Amino acid sequence: MLGKFFQKPDQAQGERVPPGQHLAKGFPVLTYGATPQINIEEWEFRVWGLAKPAVFTWSDLMALPQHEFTADFHCVTRWSKLDVKWTGFKVTDLMNLIELEPEAAHVMEHCYGDYTTNIAIEDFVRAENFFAFQLFGEPLPAEHGGPLRLVVPHLYAWKSAKWINGLEFLKKEELGFWERNGYHRRGEPWAEERYSGRF
Numbered sequence: 001m002l003g004k005f006f007q008k009p010d011q012a013q014g015e016r017v018p019p020g021q022h023l024a025k026g027f028p029v030l031t032y033g034a035t036p037q038i039n040i041e042e043w044e045f046r047v048w049g050l051a052k053p054a055v056f057t058w059s060d061l062m063a064l065p066q067h068e069f070t071a072d073f074h075c076v077t078r079w080s081k082l083d084v085k086w087t088g089f090k091v092t093d094l095m096n097l098i099e100l101e102p103e104a105a106h107v108m109e110h111c112y113g114d115y116t117t118n119i120a121i122e123d124f125v126r127a128e129n130f131f132a133f134q135l136f137g138e139p140l141p142a143e144h145g146g147p148l149r150l151v152v153p154h155l156y157a158w159k160s161a162k163w164i165n166g167l168e169f170l171k172k173e174e175l176g177f178w179e180r181n182g183y184h185r186r187g188e189p190w191a192e193e194r195y196s197g198r199f
């Protein structure tokens with residue numbers, strides 16, 4: 001039964017699969033709740049909290065330098081997918097447009113559909129993190145977070161917010177949706193930071 005959904009990693013791949021994870025066949029969809037339907041003309045991306053408030057349109061963000069990214073993807077429900085190919089722009093390039101206040105130490109990621117997830121600023125502004133609008137050369141499918149999602153490869157994928165539409169900069173850590181429901185505040189897959197231990 002397991003063989004239908006998981007494949008065995010070869011040795012080189014095995015070294016890239018964190019403890020307690022299996023390789024998924026295909027690319028599973030993992031969403032809490034319904035997939036939001038978003039009209040690109042009305043789409044907007046907001047920044048608030050400990051940053052100068054700003055609103056970006058789709059064309060504002062499409063003007064940022066675009067790149068192809070290859071990243072491994074690890075869901076806390078124990079499936080991983082290696083070498084996912086995305087097109088998007090870097091978090092650091094967006095951050096160049098944002099005037100942060102010096103006390104900003106945490107970020108709450110906000111989404112269409114009201115999902116939230118929290119991340120420390122040093123985990124957020126890593127050079128390899130990106131926003132994606134294409135998956136394997138095709139427009140990012142709605143169920144995978146289209147039109148735009150965040151991808152944070154070094155943390156479990158619940159930090160990679162789908163349908164992302166806002167960043168709230170905070171001084172003190174606040175917990176997002178899964179973090180309030182027992183998931184770890186950071187979620188580093190190699191350390192198996194799955195659950196908070198508070199529940």
Ligand SMILES: Nc1nc2c(c(=O)[nH]1)N[C@H]1C(S)=C(S)[C@@H](COP(=O)(O)O)O[C@H]1N2
Pocket residue numbers: 027028029030031032033074075076111112113115143144145157158159160161162163164
């Ligand atoms: N807005 C939103 N983002 C989300 C989720 C969600 O339910 N809503 N699920 C998270 C989880 S738990 C995972 S594993 C990945 C799954 O991404 P995928 O559906 O593209 O595989 O998205 C993350 N981002």
Ligand SMILES: [Mo]
Pocket residue numbers: 030074075076077157158
């Ligand atoms: Mo997940």
